[in-house]
Amino acid sequence: MKGIVLGVLMSLIMSVSYGQYGVIIDYTKETWSEVKKSKLYVVYENEGTSAYDKALKDAITANWKFNTVEYINYEKYEELQKIESNFFLLSVDFTSSQTGRYNENLSYIYIVRGYKKCAKKGDISRFPKLAAIQTGDLSREIYLPLLMKHLNKSIEEVAAGKITSLGDNTKKLNANRSKVKSKVLYLLETDLNDKVTSEKDIKDGGYEGKVKVVSKEELAKKIKDGEDVNILFCARSSTKSYIHVYNASTGDEYYNSFNLVTKKWPAGIIPYHFKKWNK
Known part of the structure; x- marks a missing residue:
């Protein structure tokens, strides 16, 4: 390459x-x-x-x-x-x-x-x-x-x-955040970590929406078919974890955040995220 x-x-x-x-x-x-x-x-x-x-x-x-x-x-x-x-x-x-x-x-x-x-x-x-x-x-x-x-x-x-500036884009993204919990949120087991180990941890942590941890094959099919569901995407480096939530049907982004990777805040989904999604 x-x-x-x-x-x-x-x-x-x-x-x-x-x-x-x-x-x-x-x-x-x-x-x-x-x-x-x-x-x-x-x-x-x-x-x-x-x-x-x-x-x-x-x-x-x-x-x-x-x-x-x-x-x-x-x-x-x-x-x-x-x-x-x-x-x-x-x-x-x-x-x-x-x-x-x-x-x-x-x-x-x-x-x-x-x-x-x-x-x-x-x-x-x-x-x-x-x-x-x-x-x-x-x-x-x-x-x-x-x-x-x-x-x-x-x-x-x-x-x-429709979008003419960085400010417009930021306003749209902030307005979309409440839509994360409006549909089932799908993620991979690799998006979990020591702080959030299961669907139960997310529910017990107070998340008000529905969440499903699925296989790579099932997630790929939902994305390819453009189902009306939300998809969590985690891009990570050795020092940072970026979390995005997209709607698979429309392609809209509903959430975008990152954190430095520490023992308290590991890579992947953490309570900070689903507390934000409840607002």
């Missing part, structure tokens, strides 16, 4: 803004109008042959409605990346090595514009970034249809003028 990475400084900036406020980076309606009229080049990680590449293509085929796409390999991307009217969807390895507790190692999907003065090979830190979504690492393929549905919907809202 030809890795694509972000520079450390840009990565840290993007982590803060994305982690709390959603997937859109460029809220300019004109930018997305240009993207809509153009082709989106989807860059394979491994020539289209890996499980991830195949899952990404299936997810885009089923859920990407915004514009036309073309799948390319890394070599073709290097040929096209200097043309500033080109747009790319890239799977990016987010890496930073900073002393202390804020080290990160996560995967993202980015939409970027071509950049004439390209940085060093494999580094997109200077490319104009339009959108980003966390894909995590653990079992990430099963979540791709849901993540692409959410990304597509978020972009369509900006292109239509």
